[in-house]
Amino acid sequence: MALAEHEALVRLFCERPDLAADLLTRSLRVQLPDYDYAGLESADLTEVTPTERRADSVIVFRRKRPEADPQPVLAVIVEVQRRQDPGKMWSWPMYLVSLRTRLECPVILLVVCPEASVARWCARPIELGHPGLVLKPLVAGPNEVPVITDPGQAAEDIELAVLSAIHHAATPEGPEILNALFAALHNLDRDLGGMYADMVRAALPREVWDHLEEHLKSETYEYLSDWARENLAKGKAEGQSEAILTVLSARGIEVSEDLSEKIRKCHDLDRLDAWLRAAATVDSSDALLDDIS
Numbered sequence: 602m603a604l605a606e607h608e609a610l611v612r613l614f615c616e617r618p619d620l621a622a623d624l625l626t627r628s629l630r631v632q633l634p635d636y637d638y639a640g641l642e643s644a645d646l647t648e649v650t651p652t653e654r655r656a657d658s659v660i661v662f663r664r665k666r667p668e669a670d671p672q673p674v675l676a677v678i679v680e681v682q683r684r685q686d687p688g689k690m691w692s693w694p695m696y697l698v699s700l701r702t703r704l705e706c707p708v709i710l711l712v713v714c715p716e717a718s719v720a721r722w723c724a725r726p727i728e729l730g731h732p733g734l735v736l737k738p739l740v741a742g743p744n745e746v747p748v749i750t751d752p753g754q755a756a757e758d759i760e761l762a763v764l765s766a767i768h769h770a771a772t773p774e775g776p777e778i779l780n781a782l783f784a785a786l787h788n789l790d791r792d793l794g795g796m797y798a799d800m801v802r803a804a805l806p807r808e809v810w811d812h813l814e815e816h817l818k819s820e821t822y823e824y825l826s827d828w829a830r831e832n833l834a835k836g837k838a839e840g841q842s843e844a845i846l847t848v849l850s851a852r853g854i855e856v857s858e859d860l861s862e863k864i865r866k867c868h869d870l871d872r873l874d875a876w877l878r879a880a881a882t883v884d885s886s887d888a889l890l891d892d893i894s
Contacts, residue, residue, distance in 0.1 A: 609804035610681040610713055610767065611657045615641060617760045618660040621677045621711055624764075628745040631709070634674045636662035642676065642704075656696050657681050661704065673706040680712045685722045694729055694736050714742045715768045715804075743768045750777045752784035759785055763797050767804045770813060779813055839865070841873035848880040856886045 614620055618639040625631040642659040658679040663671035678696050682689070693710055701708045714720035720742025727736040746768040749755050755762035762782045769778055782801070786794035802810055842865045849856050867873055 606804045606806065607657075607681050607683060609800045610715075610764075611679075613760055613763055613800060614658045614660065614679050614713075620760045620764070621660045621679055622662070623758065623761055624713075624741045624745065625677070625709065625711065625739065628741060628747070629711075629739050631739065633662065634707075635664060636674050637665045637671065638663060642700075656700075659700065661706075673704045676700050676704050676706055676708045678708065678710050680710065682712050682714050682719055682723050683716060685719060689723075690727050693738065694727060697736070710736070710738050712738045712740045713764075714740055717743050720744070743772075748772075748774055748778060750774060750781050752781045755781040755785035756788065759789070759797060763800055766801050770801075770805050771809050775809075775813055838868040838870060838873060841870065841877060842867065845873065845877050845880045848877065849886065852881075854883070854886055860886050 618641055622633060622639060626633060639660055639662045642661045656678045660677045660679060661673050662675040662677075664674050665671050678693075678700060680689070680693070680696075697708045697710055712720075712723045714723055720740050723738055724740040724742075727738070728734075729736060741764075746764050747761070748769050749762045749765040755765075759782075762778075762785060766775075766778050766782050769775060772778075779801070783798070786797055789797075805813070845864055846856060846861060864873075864876065867876075
């Protein structure tokens with residue numbers, strides 16, 4: 602689950618690289634150079650050494666030039682940190698030096714931390730040894746990510762609203778934040794809205810999500826009880842369906858295309874749970890088919 606939580610946050614910056622600019626300018630008050638667009642760059646920061654070094658995400662801001670390739674004016678290394686990792690104190694400076702050498706432009710380290718204690722740890726200055734040479738990571742923790750409870754504000758910046766939900770889900774404002782986000786997602790293309798909803802679900806610890814999910818049944822939160830319940834239940838059903846087929850496959854039980862289709866089309870979570878338990882004991886796919894008919 603920790604890997605899924607990590608990857609959900611990384612993917613958010615991949616979907617909209619400008620999110621890094623939002624955090625740097627709005628929350629961390631960093632003045633960025635003039636640029637025309639932001640885009641993803643290779644996150645491989647390996648130099649000519651035997652050790653591979655790879656950042657979570659690298660975003661490069663470029664300025665267009667007449668009759669020349671766009672010029673990099675700033676690079677941002679985005680690192681998602683959910684726990685303290687002393688090794689980062691050694692690798693982060695190398696990331697900056699490597700990317701600065703490659704692109705020949707200024708480089709910023711932006712660390713995204715949903716946990717306040719981890720954010721404080723990541724913000725500690727890193728002494729590099731040379732007099733006066735100190736790396737001070739820029740950290741976007743709960744104090745830096747805004748609390749977005751207004752659906753209109755969430756609609757203006759969906760990715761920041763997703764980040765708000767992830768950082769503040771465990772607070773008393775959590776249900777209200779989630780409601781604002783889902784109100785905004787309700788007006789998006791269904792697939793796109795579902796993708797962002799899945800990001801939030803994947804990024805949150807199980808116990809936090811289970812607590813928030815109780816509010817899906819509340820009449821107070823219209824979008825939590827309607828659109829979100831429908832879309833998130835669909836995602837859960839798809840996960841359960843794949844789990845059933847995976848268990849059968851792992852046990853060497855052949856599954857027909859008809860049976861696979863029946864399982865995948867079912868959105869009844871109680872029934873899917875029953876099938877998953879049965880998949881662990883049945884002797885054949887026919888036995889499972891008899892059980893579900």
